Amino acid sequence: MLDLPKAKLSALFQESMGKMEKTFLVFTCIFKWNYINALFSVKVPESSYTVQIGTTVDLECNFPVIDTLRIKDLTITWLWRKSPETDQQEVYVFHNGKEDISKQDSRYKGRATLVKDTLFTGRVVLQISNIRLSDRGTYQCLIGYGGADYRHIDLLVEAPYSTINTKLSTFLTDSGMQERQMECQSQGYPKAEVIWLNEWKDISEKAITSYTVSTDLLHNVTSVLQIKGSENNTYHCIFWNKELQQNTTATFILSDEIDHTLWPNKRGYYGVILAGSLIVTIMLITVGLSQIYGCSTYTSTRGKNPVTVSCRLCAKFPPHQMQKTFGDLCFSLYRNSDKGTFAGDCVAGGTPTTRRKPGANSHDDYAAGIIGQVEADVHCEQRLALEDV
Helix, strand or coil: CCCCCHHHHHHHHHHHHHHHHHHHHHHHHHHHHHHHHHHCCCECCCCEEEEECCCCEEEEEECCCCCCCCHHHCEEEEEEECCCCCCCEEEEEEECCEECCCCCCHHHCCCEEECCCCHHHCEEEEEECCCCHHHCEEEEEEEEECEEEEEEEEEEEEECCCCCEEEEEEEECCCCCEEEEEEEEEEEECCCEEEEEECCEECHHHCEEEEEECCCCCEEEEEEEEEECCCCEEEEEEEEECCCCEEEEEEEEECCCCCCCCCCCCHHHHHHHHHHHHHHHHHHHHHHHHHHHCEEEEEEEECCCCEEEEEEEEECCCHHHHCCCCCCEEEEEEEECCCCEEEEEECECCECCEEECCCCCCEEECCCEEECCCCCCCCEEECCEEECC
């Protein structure tokens, strides 16, 4: 038996008792913590929410409130993560009775807030407005109020293909065959499959479907089906969202009548032809009238004082008839001088029928009309004598 001095033995005993006291204190703290947490428990009315894009959602968790809420002792933290593999992001913090959004993720600024009125009844409601596809994931509600506890809530966001934009085109191919093209376009989430039915017969393999993703993660889906001929048929374009088990349908009812949209890309061509035809027609009419009612003007200078005489021959009949008769020829005689203007008209047989004198102190002596041979080049020569007063 080891013989130790009493002083040494007393020191070892006190050291052992100190370790036992520390261990006892640790176990006591753990016991009390578990006991307190057993009394303080956070619960959720719904563990999962499904909402549509653009709407507002209220995520809720509850905690026990005895008597009156001591709001300065309350701390609430809402965190979000896209998946278990990603880091948590801060959505909203309410610390010791005050809002603290200094570290709030920028995606939630102005959209995430805490409903304060419900806190006094133990309801913690996080309200997120204008839901985006990027909001989907898992949210953690952590509450500290005497004790501490948390719960998880899953948020699912859907964007149904509720509206289908349709377009029907009819056109001619280079070979002259008539074809029709049906187009369906919509956007949503998740990615949808497009099914084409002809009288409920699946013809999806004949369609061409394209997919693009927008900046807000929506799938933009466009599907085009082209058919030959103009038979009377009914076609269905169906957007099938397998993940959401939802479908939206658009229907095309085709008839064998000629579509007014035929040759849509050739309208300008035929318009040019029509306008050109109209111009040519007007030109032909103008030329014809000029031949029937055309006028030729001739001038001559006579006398000591040169005088210009204009003789205009107007034909009412075609040239070959003009060669036969002068009875329907019209002459207009104009003369310019320093004394005034004299004019003479005759409408039949070359005989003057009207005379007028614009000058007050002048006498007009009208020259006789001499018409030469009326052929391709009609010659008209007039002689005019003017007698000054």
